[in-house]
Amino acid sequence: MSENYATVNPCSMCMPMGSVMVFKGIEDCMPIFHGSQGCSTYMRLHLAHHFREPVDIASSALSEKGAVYGGAANLKKGLLNVIQGYGPRAVGVATTCLAETIGDDVAQIVKEFQQEEPRAREVAIIPTSTPSYSGSHEEGYNEALKAVVRTLAKRGKPNSRFNLVIGSIISPAEVRHLKSMLDDWGCGYDRIIFPDISETFDAPLAADYPKIPEGGTPLADIEDMANSKETVTVGGSIFGGSAGEYLEREFGVHHTILPIPIGVEQTDRFVGKLEEITGLGLPEKYERDRGRLLDAIVDCHKLVAGVRTAVYGDAEMALGVAKLLCEMGMDPRVIATGSKSPEFVRRGEKMARGSEVLSGVDFSDIHEAVARNDIELLIGPFTGRQISKAENIPILRVGLPNHDRFGASRQMVLGYEGTTGLVDRIANAIVETNELSH
Ligand code: SF4
Known part of the structure; x- marks a missing residue:
């Protein structure tokens, strides 16, 4: 391999794009990028061309002024517009290169915004750090998974459910397949699948285009992930640190991480884990x-x-x-x-x-x-x-x-x-x- 000082045709995409794959897998959630407008335009196009679905991503639209004096005002205005325009129950805020380079403290800006704006107190706002110079879209996906459970999971009454965390990007059809597999196993009501893009990135044709696509993991389920008896993560073992690890460390939810079930052996490992959790053999x-x-x-x-x-x-x-x-x-x-x-x-x-x-x-x-x-x-x-x-x-x-x-x-x-x-x-x-x- 030659020593390159520039990337020529990258084999990965921008870090905040991965976060969108997570935020779009949460019910009633809208993503916003804190950065310049081009980041959101580029990633909307990328995802829309791939999934052939409309993909809305808001932007705090930082300009030269914001870059010099800080982007707090832009982000607060953008958040308010998103809340007024889309009526989401959750907003995922992903940073881009510019916002991180100027050193904006997004978590603090979000805190101030929620204190200043009464309408924002009812909305879960999830700050995520995803500057593209520090990682790929896959790392952005992993960061967003962690940010979501860090912000939303809350200790409550222990339940007998298990969390299935989709730790790597897979297709909506593949998420549907995993869901049907669990249903066939008889544990349809006992599992929390997070994130769930099965409908949000592959919706049936409809006369009216909803502002936020239907589907996604319910917010109450994400909150309850802290109280599940177990977490199984499929994928995402490459980057170190995961949402499942966080749940184990903070709430004592036992965690197992597996490779994504492709091929005989990797699928056998997934199936073996399900057999262990359910106490039931693989359905015929x-x-x-x-x-x-x-x-x-x-x-x-x-x-x-x-x-x-x-x-x-x-x-x-x-x-x-x-x-x-x-x-x-x-x-x-x-x-x-x-x-x-x-x-x-x-x-x-x-x-x-x-x-x-x-x-x-x-x-x-x-x-x-x-x-x-x-x-x-x-x-x-x-x-x-x-x-x-x-x-x-x-x-x-x-x-x-x-x-x-x-x-x-x-x-x-x-x-x-x-x-x-x-x-x-x-x-x-x-x-x-x-x-x-x-
Ligand atoms: S490299 Fe950074 S600034 Fe450029 S589009 Fe990606 S996130 Fe935005």
Whole structure:
């Protein structure tokens, strides 16, 4: 990898964008960025193109004056506008590079605002620190998860529920799948899923466009997460520090963190945890799905064996897909993420010995690694398409962002069923490439 002093085509997105994925997974919550207007415009477009849904993000619209004298007045005005215009029950305030560089104390500004403005006292306002120079969108997502439980979770009467924290960004369809799995397990009423983007980023067509999309984790449930008997976090183990850890430390809620359930082994681990929590065995339907996944892997194993693949994108997603490739007998020769994480490298190298595992890289680094390793297939977000074109290698679009194809909201690579679909897509991509080259 060459020493770069500038990022060329980043393999990650801005930190506050990750916070939006959390705030939009809370019922009646509206996000606002404290910073210049362009940050919110850029991230609204990114998310709207990916999910093909309207995405509103307010902005405190800092200008030169705010940058010189401080942005408190702008943020207070912006918060008031959001409360008057949208009538939210919660507002997530994410900082951007400019607000952090000038040193605005957002938590203090929010406190003052709630003292000065009676209408704001009824609204939960969640300050989150997310300057893009200190992390990626995934780290912003993780920061926002922590900020939400820090602000909202409250000690109360212990309950017999468990928290399922979605610790990495997955699709609305994948959240729906996890919810149905828990319902089929008979624990539909016993779980709190946070955040829940299953409806907010994939709403049915409606005549009226609601100002805040329906759905999301109820605020009362988030408050009650402090009183649950257990927290299971899927994903997010790469960055250190998590909402589940906070709940364990502050409220004694036992916490387990697992990788996202992609592939056989990682899904087995998730299922094993659910069996332990519920005291019930895997429902028959999923037992059969597991069998079908193994069958799909066996069906295509001769075709896919040893195919040199580069997997890139969000850290947990890239590791999950790489793990599946190992289970399929493929060769995940390059595993890369734009987020900086020694833990990513450690886990990737342990899982796929001899592979190049790269963290904190951009697409120019990934391109060099792809060329060096004579890669035959790319798996990751659409942002790798320039490498695909330049090297004439097929690309299978998985993860965020995906702007040039439809159905990102319905992506399903989780669980036995979702993984089976991914196995089929991988095999078909290789079949199509072989057909073209003959
Ligand atoms: S890099 Fe910073 S200033 Fe630029 S769009 Fe992202 S958050 Fe905003």
